[in-house]
Amino acid sequence: MPELPEMETYLTGLTPRVCGHPITDTEINREKSINVPVAVWKESLIGLSVTRIERRGKHLLFHLPDEKLLLLHLMLGGWMFWGTEEEKPDRTVQVQLSFGSKHLYFIGLRLGYLHLLSDADAQHKLAALGPNPLELSAQQFRNLLLARRSTIKAAFLDQRFLSGIGNCYTDEICFHAGIRPDRRIHDLSAEEVSNLYDSMKTILTKGIASGGYMENPLYTGDRLTGGFNELCQVYDRGGERCNRCGDTIVQTELAGRKLFYSAGCQR
Known part of the structure; x- marks a missing residue:
């Protein structure tokens, strides 16, 4: 999607x-x-x-x-x-x-x-949509996140929390932050919350700059659309080796949604 x-x-x-x-x-x-x-x-x-x-x-x-x-x-x-x-x-x-x-x-x-x-x-x-994640300050993100009583994955997929993030970018954000997406929010340290915020901004900005992950071009000669697909570190790479630590990328499910993480370098 x-x-x-x-x-x-x-x-x-x-x-x-x-x-x-x-x-x-x-x-x-x-x-x-x-x-x-x-x-x-x-x-x-x-x-x-x-x-x-x-x-x-x-x-x-x-x-x-x-x-x-x-x-x-x-x-x-x-x-x-x-x-x-x-x-x-x-x-x-x-x-x-x-x-x-x-x-x-x-x-x-x-x-x-x-x-x-x-x-x-x-x-x-559209009134129930959450804020644009790229417009949040670190403190605003922290306040919104710590008000949730769920896993990181479940929170990020809820469009009432933040609008626009789905399966792919949730897993990529968590990989960048070195945190498993099935971690409970109330177990996160202040440093981990800060890392999630920084990773969210980094990955979404990189995703936009590289044209997202969808492979179908928008028009003939389109060389931008789909560029992020090759940059995905864990999403849709279950069973492959992690580029960061060399361990296996795990594919599982959480509440019926695919979930990917590196077994070796995500806490």
Whole structure:
């Protein structure tokens, strides 16, 4: 599932390509991916231009005139591609927005959605999201973390705690900090809490700079998207050797979610 760095990569890549250009057409191949009848969808969107794109957690908000917007959550398996009909990947497209000869394809929206909402309705829908982890001070992070009564993994996956972090970056943050993600928060020392904060900032910043871990390019010639995949130290590397200590990377589960850590160098 795309997380904060992946959605930031989409935001950066799409803003100069989409914003300011009128929507000339739209196609819906899966009506469950949108929230209004297709006729209403087309009548509401065609002719409008996206004024700006904003990220909130794992969501993107495509702002439109008259305080309307498109709220996107890709969920598991969802991704986007920007290009011409000839460049389009050979994949099933659930929703398509056309901007002249270029199109924005929404692919894999079996669980995800693209909803047309008023700005007020979108803000209400997102009201329960926690703060942006990159905007927190060390003290704010400490206060939020120590108020939780769970494992690190469970806390980071709860979008009411911090918005935008999921499975991959939780495990990578914990590896960078040298702490197992299944540690109980109340067992952490003050130094370990500080290390988690520093690692969170480091890993998320690195994830954004390297284009996240999703491998599907956003457009033809895209050389940024997916660059973090090769930088992952533990995620999806169960059974391999740790690059830091040489011990085995453990793959297990916690509350039904995959969990990866190095047996040798994570406390």
